[in-house]
Amino acid sequence: MxxxxxxxxxxxxxxxxxxxxxxxxxxxxxxKPDSASFDSSHAYADVQTQVTFGARIPGSQGHAQIREWMRTELESAGWMVEIQQTERMGHPIYNIIAKRNTEPPQIILGAHYDTRMIADNDPDTTKRNEPVAGANDGASGVAVLLELARSLPDNSVPVWLVFFDAEDNGRIEGWDWILGSRAFVEEIPVQPQAVIIVDMIGDADLNIYLEQNSNVTIRTEIWSTAEKLGYGKQFINQEKFSMEDDHTPFLEAGIPAVDLIDFDYPYWHTTQDTPDKVSAESLQAVGDTLLNWIMEQTK
Ligand SMILES: [Zn+2]
Incomplete structure (x- = not known):
């Protein structure tokens, strides 16, 4: 050279x-610290993990396992975990509450972690006494909350993540719907400015319509955040269903609450509610939207 x-x-x-x-x-x-850090492949893996525990029916082994697992996941993401242990209709209730500091929560994000004990909507009548796997109905909401625990910047407004027990055994002798969230609102004296419930938001064909009982102001904000992020197809700007869900006890107590739910799920309360019906893309749409909406409250 x-x-x-x-x-x-x-x-x-x-x-x-x-x-x-x-x-x-x-x-x-x-x-940007407040965007694109929600990892839906991790969230999807969390859906699969929950289903491997088996049915998460109150009193079952899967229920005890998921409680231990959620605690471990939350603590390793830096959250403090408290258990509200109480009882409703003779059934023990364990609501899992995660917080990052001692400030009162401005926002509560909630999801139920229990699964329905019978697949009474199954097209095959011989399967209607079997439990549901709850990949979408149960696991999807928990997965989004856990990944938010890992990805939410710690300078956000004070947020609590609440994993509600005993949501899904309505229309069964000796039970009712939403026992866990009712117990939470009755016994935990908090006045958050907003409560967002996520339930059945993992459907691969995700269509979240505006839920009719939800707080209109917060609902509008969330749908506009989703639209800005390019999720207008998943968050459809039209009212459709009117739900009794974990947001109901909060609304009854005068606390503004919103239910994010895709109730057009053909496998609802069937044995076919399995992880292959859930997609990482859908979990990403909901996770991104919530993460960004929370950070908008923070600015
Ligand atoms: Zn259900």
Missing amino acids: TKRAVSIYLTLIGSLLILVLGLYAASFLNR
Whole structure:
């Protein structure tokens, strides 16, 4: 190599280095702490993990297992976990409450973690006494909350994540719907400015309509955040269903609450509510929307 060639060579290497450093600096400066950190592949894996526990019916082994697992996941993400242990209609209730500090919550995000004890909507009548796997009805909401626990910046407004027990055994002798969230509202004296419930939001064909009983102001904000992020197809700006869900006890107590639910789920309360009906893309749409909406409250 001639002297001249060496100098050209060095100049080239130098320019390349500067270019690489420049690109690295630019990507660093462009990084927004409040977006795109929700990892839906992790959330989807959490759906699968929950289903491997078996049915999460109150009193079952799967129910005890999921409680231990949620605690571990939340604590390793830096959240403090408290259990509200009480009883309704003779059934023990365990609501799992996660917080990051001692401030009162401005926002509560909630999802039920129990699963329905019978698949009474199954098209095959011989399967109607079997439990549901609850991949969408149970696991999807829990998965989104757990991934939010990992990805929510810790400078956000104070948020509690509440995993409600005993939501899903209505229309069964000796039970009712939403026992866990009723117990929470009756016994835990908090006045959050907003409560958002996620339930059945993992359907691969995700269609979340405006739920009719939900607080209109907060509902509008969330749908507009979703639209801005490009999730207008999943968050449909039309009213459809009127639900009794874990938001109901909050609304009855005068606390603004919203239910995010896709109630057009053909496998609802059947043995076919399995992880293959859930998609990471749907979990991403809901996770991104909630993460960004929370950070909008924070600014
Ligand atoms: Zn259900």
